[in-house]
Amino acid sequence: MIMMSPCVSVILMVVAFVNGARIEDDIQSCAKVQTASAVVPLGSPVTATCIIRDDCPLATGQDVQWRLNDRLIPGISVASDSGRIYKVAISDFNHTRAFLTCCVQASPIQVVGGVEIRAGYPPLAPQNLSCQTNLTTPNTLTCSWDPGQQETHLPTKYTLHTKIWDSNEKQTYELPTGLHQYTIPRSGFVFFSEMEIYVKAVNELGEATSLPMVLEPVSVAKFDPPRILKVEVVPKRYGCLKLRWGLSPHQAWMHDFRLNLEVRLKTADSSHWSEQPILVSQVKPTRPVDQCRLRHGTEYFAQIRVRYRQSPWSEWSSSQSGVTLESAPTGRLDSWLKVSGDHTHKQLTMHLFWKPSQQFRANSQNVSYVVSVQKLPAEKGKLCSTPRNYCTFQLPRKAKKVYLSAVNAAGKSSPTEVRIYQIKRHTVISEIKAIPRDDRSLLVQWRSVDASGLTGYVVEWSPLLKTDPSFIQFETADRNQSSLVITGSFEPYKPYGISVYPRFKDGIGLPQTVNAYSRQRAPSMFPKMRMKKTWQSHIELSWDEIPLDQRNGIIQSYKVFYWGENGPVNAVNADTKERRVILKDLNTMTLYEAFIMVSTLGGSLNGSTIHFEIEPFDAVTIVMIVIAFGVGLSLLIIFIVVTCFSNHKRLKGHFWPIVPDPANSSIKKWTSDSAQEKFPAWDKKESNPIYLSHLSFLNLPMKLSKEEDDLWSNSAEDTSDLGESICGSPFIPGYSGSNSDSVPYATVIFSSPCCSPPPNEPHVYLRSESTQPLLETEESFSPKCYQNMASDGMSREQCFFGPCDDCIPEEGANTVIHWDDFPFLQALTMNDTPND
Incomplete structure (x- = not known):
């Protein structure tokens, strides 16, 4: 068994009562609910009466209650002869739809009667009634209106009423619920006959009618876009164009009617149409339209639209272009001259840029520009001729200014004078920045550290990704300005270089430059x-x-x-x-x-x-270790080499003993290095020296005795301590030439250094024997006699190394040998020593 809640059962019972349903045909209703109206204005009071028969078994011994939907509302009971009567009053009915039921308190609650009450508002008069005629096939008249802002909450029906005055024909058109426009077919109106049109709105609480509208259907027709057939030049009329036009094929039958026409124009280099179209009233499609006061020699694009009297304007036609008659250019050009090159050698290059000023008119489609050193352009002084907006040329000698002119087929403009400015090598502008305002403009700001002598500024900009000088643009600013808004077709995410140049009376200062973007985003690639x-x-x-x-x-x-x-x-x-x-x-x-x-x-x-x-251990560490090792090893090698060179005599004598060579013995080599240092100058005076290997010096305090002399001469093993012997001829007993086993050598022993004054005691001459073999020689050796100086000044002859036959002087010959010829022997004084 399915159990239902009391609320659900009440609603079902109410629906059954409203629709007049019966559980059984032979059972009559126990109660009846009556109201003044089932539809009431929203918020108005509502009263209802519930009449219950006395024999109703449901109400026997039960109390009666009123419910509005599921909400209990108080009521009163009134006794009568026919049964019991119960009333209820609702002071403010604020539901758009609700069920009012009469119930008895049973278990569950029983509904004995009920009624549905709806509430809303009466309709408002329709507003803004308008109609429009369609002149294309099929021809129709469509009218629409506004039902008003207030919702009625009740079903509202709208009807469209028309009346043609000429025929007094009336028509009523019913509209589906919720639809607020209607299209009248071609049979319901006449193009050129006035008719009255209004709209009526009706619901259960009332009706309302819009204000009637009287119109001629053709006067509310929206034409198709017209066509410009041709744009022609008006002969001998500068700045004029003739437009030939017509209607679309669907409206071609109206070629004799006078229509209103609007024309809008724009130049070929502009992206915006003229703000105020030109109105031409009451013109037939067969009549062309002239447009004057246009620029000379300029290409224009034109569009037109039409309407009949106060009808809506048609859409704009497609564009057609035409060019006005040419005339000579007028007005001046704005210029910007940049100088580069070597000022020292006067090899300067001029970069001249220009643009039309607000007063300039090219008056032609094909304009070229001439830069000349002469005021009147001529081939002789012409520097360049170009259709572009810049020119590069070499500075003529002694030229102080150049002239810029615009030239077309009809003539030339008045020349614009451009002075040659020099570069001033000092910086005036300290800071510059560019702030994007939108996609088409940038705000450039700068600061000047010194404004003395300034006449203004030049702001130059160009895209950095395009190197063509034709993309360079410039703008001038007053000396009191510190900012300027530059406009142009700035591409987003593309870099632009902006430079500000200070301008003086006698030159152009150094610029400050900054890069700018109108819009930025993340880079397209990342660095590796x-x-x-x-x-x-x-x-x-x-x-x-x-x-x-x-x-x-x-x-x-x-x-x-x-x-x-x-x-x-x-x-x-x-x-x-x-x-x-x-x-x-x-x-x-x-x-x-x-x-x-x-x-x-x-x-x-x-x-x-x-x-x-x-x-x-990375490469750097290894390199550092190798470098440190190499430096240490190099220092060690250098130290060893320096030490060896400083002691090379000692090392040489230790490893390679010096052996005297009698064939090369001479006084030149009697002494060691220490002795040679003491006789450097006069030693070179000997004309034909015979070298002696070594000369040893012994410092003897007293004269050696004969025994000591024998000791020196007989001790062969000790003679090495006396130094090396003098290389000379061994004239001693026992000398047998080169084949003998031993060769005598002589050692000269000084009692004091040779550089000291001559001693009183005579020098001692010793002989010694050496086991060193002499070099064999085939020549006989005979020693020469040398003369010692006596103490008394008299000279006497004495043979060194023993007696000889040559000591006897020849007759008639000068046998005196001077000590000055032998400076080294001058320091020696020898005594005769026995040969044994």
Whole structure:
């Protein structure tokens, strides 16, 4: 068994009562609910009466209640002869639809009667009634209106009423519910007959009618876009164009009617139509229209639209172009002259740019420009002739100004004088910045450190990705200005170079330049990092600059993120100009990952991840170790070499003993290096020296005795301590030539150094024997006699190395040998020694 809640059962009972349903045909209703109206204005009071028969079994011994939907409302009971009567009063009925029921208190509650009450508003009069005639096939008249802002909450019917005055024919058109427009067929109206039209709205609470509208259907017709057949030049009329036009084929039958026409124009280089169209009233389609007061020699695009009396304007026609008659250019040109080159050698190059001023009129489609040193253009003084907006030429000698003129087929303009300015090598502008305002304009701001002598500024800009000078644009500013709004077709995400030049009476100062973007975004590509070098716990990462066309904005920062295995993520900012970072305090034998993030004001882009690892001994460390080892080894070698050279005599004598050579013995080599240093000058005076190998000096305090002499001469093993012997002829007993086993040598022993004054005691001459074999010689050796000087000044002859036959002087010959011829022997005084 399905159980239902009391509320659901009440609603079902009410619906059954409203629809007049019966459970059984032979059972009559126990109660009847009556109201003044089932539809009432919203918010108005409502009263109802419930009449219950006395024999109703449901109401026997039960109290009666009123319910509005599921809400209990108080009521009163009135006794009568026919049964019981119960009334209820609702002071403010604020439901758009509700069920009022009469119930008895049973278990569950029983509904004995009920009624549905609806509430709303009466309709408002329709507003803004308008109609429009369609002149295309099929011809119709469509009218629409506004039902008003207030909702009625009740079904409202609208009807359209028409009345043709000429025939007094009336028509009523019923509209579906909720529809607020209706299209009258062609049979319901006449194009050129006035008719009255109004709309009526009706619902259960009342009706309302709109204001009637009287119209001629053709006067509310919207024409199809007309056509411009041809745009012609008006002969001998400068600045005039003739427009021939017509209606569309569907409205061609109205060619004799006078229509209103509007014309709008624009030049070929403009993107905007004229703000105020030109109105031509009461013109037939067969009559052309003249448009004058146009620029000479200028191409214009034209469009037209039409209407009949106060009908809606048609859509604009398609565009057609025409060119007015040419005339000579008028007005002046704005110019900007830049100077480059070598001022010292006066090899200057002029870069002249120009643009039309607000007063300039080219008056032609084909205009060229001539730069000349003469005021009147001529071939002789012409510097250049070009259809473009710039010219480059060499500065003529002694030229102070040039002249710029515009030329077309009809003539030439008055020349614009351009003075030649020199470059002033000092900076006036200290700071410049460019702020984008929108896609078509930038605000340029600058500061001047010294405004004395300034006459103004020149702001120049051009796209950095286009090198053609024709893209260079400029604007002039007053000396009191510090900002300027430049406009143009700035492309988003493309770089522009902006320069501000100070202008003086006698020259142009150095500029300040800044790069700018009208709109920025993240770069299109990221830089690729590479490892430049590693050392110890550091690594240097570097990257190349992003190409200018891929930046999409001004690079604000480079940030490198890196992390090791299971380590935190670190970030390092890099200088935007150096484009490198050094990662410090890295662990060896640890794998690291890193990537770079490049940012502009419009966004950021992350690069790809790279991996690197710090080796225990990197290349730098190995190189440093090798360098340190090499430096130490070099210092050791240098020390050894220096030591060897400083003691080379001692080392040489230790490893390679010096053996006297009698064939080369001479006084030149009697002494060691110490002795040679004491006789440097006069030693070179000997004309034909015979070298002696070595001369030993002994400092003897007293004269050696004969026994000592024998001791020296007989001790062969001790003679090595006396130095090396003098190389001379061995004239001693026992000398047998080169085949003998021993050869006598002589040692000269001084009692004091040779540089000291001559001693009183005579020098001692010793002989010694050496086992060193002499060099064999075939020549006989006979010693020469040398003369010692006696103490009394008299000279006497004495043979060195023993007696000889040559000591006897020849007759008639000068046998005196002077000591001056033998300076080294001059220091020696020998005594005769026995030969045994």
